[in-house]
Amino acid sequence: MLIDIQNLYKIYNEGQESEVRALDGVSLQIDRGEFVAIVGASGSGKSTMMNVLGCLDVPTRGRYNLNGTDVTSLKDKDLARIRNREIGFIFQGYNLLQDLNALDNVILPLIYRGTSIFEREELAMAALARVGMDGRAHHRPSQMSGGQQQRVAIARAIATHPPIIMADEPTGALDSKTGRHVLSILQQLYREGTTILLITHDDGIAATAPRVVRLSDGKIISDAHQEVDWL
């Protein structure tokens, strides 16, 4: 079991009138090499789910085992290590550093990983080539289209070859054609054995995932496997 959460809660302003239960006793298991779409309306808790699963946020209560390790008891240093080596993030707003060009953005996780200076550029260029952005390595984010920026962000996510990719509405800001391109890159990664977590509110995109988990009001309301055309 790669991801195993039991009775997970994320509660804001607990005990007050304004209490919000973003995650309300969620349990979920995801195996290595799965492609899971987490679907829900806005406010359903799906983004909170990804933040907690990606160690970007801490749950209020509950157990979270990642790859057999109890994540809730880890210190900042180990969490940083997990975010760096185990998980690659793709955000709706790309979240590239505007002052750095594409190559430097992709190199950044390699720097934090401690990869030697001689390998970094090569690895980053390889990652850029995988998403077809090696020709734009020295462009800044502001000189690229949204689709191109998202591809650079994917390159950054896969630069350290993490076993898990978490994508939060990766196509949300893109037109449908570029969106399909981005999805096809994720599908390719899945075929190569990467575990993919895709967070979306779009049923059309959810329909492309072999497993769909639906959230509503912080609770899982359905969890189903389905046939997809691209496999």
Place this chain on the structure above:
Amino acid sequence: MNLMQAFKMAFKSIASKKMRSFLTMLGIIIGVASVVIMVSVVQGMNKLSLQYLEAQGENKIQVYAYQYYGSSGNISDLLYEYCLGMQDLVLGVTPQVEVWQDITIKYGAKTFNTQNWDDWSKRLTIKLGSDQFGVCNNYTLGGGRELSFLDVEKTNQVCVLGGGAKEILFDFVDPVGETIFINSQPFLVVGWYEATGLEGMSDMDNVVLLPYTFNRTLNNNQDINDYVVKARSATDTTLAIARLKAFLGGFITPGENGYYNVYSNNDWSNQVQEQSLMQSLVLGAIAGISLLVGGIGIMNIMLVTVTERTREIGIRKAIGAERKSIIVQFLIEAAVICGIGGLIGILLGCMGALIAGKFLLQGMILWPSSVITVGAFTFSVVLGVLFGLYPAIKASSLQPVDALRAE
């Protein structure tokens, strides 16, 4: 993440916001520049004093004794005799009188008045002394001879020129054997002293020395109150001062029937050095306050920067930056800003010191000491680290998700 990379990132971040980085540095620049200038000026001033003292030679004792009008006995003559009597301790003794009357000095077509203050560097002074004047004041004879015992005894109309006076009157011609006219009386130049070469201190060089027996005719026969005694060694200086004080104390009760003072320039130079340290410390502390204000400016800007870059911090954390990396990044940025500010400040300080030297210290070339320069630079970098610490810790302690949510 290694340090090289951190420095590179810091430079990039600073370069991308040039104006703000410069304004941040301004406090440090002004602080460091003022430290460098102030301390340089103090050190320059004291260097001038020490050079002046050095030119006068060590173990020089100045004796001043004055009796109120109507007191019994002539302390002036007695003092001179007593000084001459200390043969075991002294190399020379001379009365030392500067003539303050307006006297005309003429050579060829050139005429000078001793009370002409229009051009300090060209003002000539008439001094009266004995045959030991040169020894007592550390002059080196450049040509001809000193005054002799006979010149003094017979009130011969002869003179010895200081290096500056020689140049003013004779340019570079050998003056020995020439005649100058002092208040229309002919005086034979018998010798001249080498110039001391002190910048901006002309009073030792622009001197015409006459036998002290001219006190009668040129100085209204006023009492001679000042003597210079040149002791053989530092120990002898201390001994001679003790003896002179005891001797003078036997005649004069200060404030009652006169005054006296005996001091050596050995004491004086110690005093100057002590004073120099004190002044440097006080002025350095004042300038240090402006550095502190500059440091608070750094902290302020770094806090703004942290707020502005919260999202960037979130992104960095999301892709694997540890708290430590974020702290180091912000600390290095603060230190680099302060370091660059410090360098610019030192540069401006050096320029300011040169300008201050030119206008305040008679064209002296002031170079800030390396201790001050290195110290000011180190201090500014340390300031950067100290005042960058709080913003850096604040930046690093954010949860990645909270940081990412910031706009």
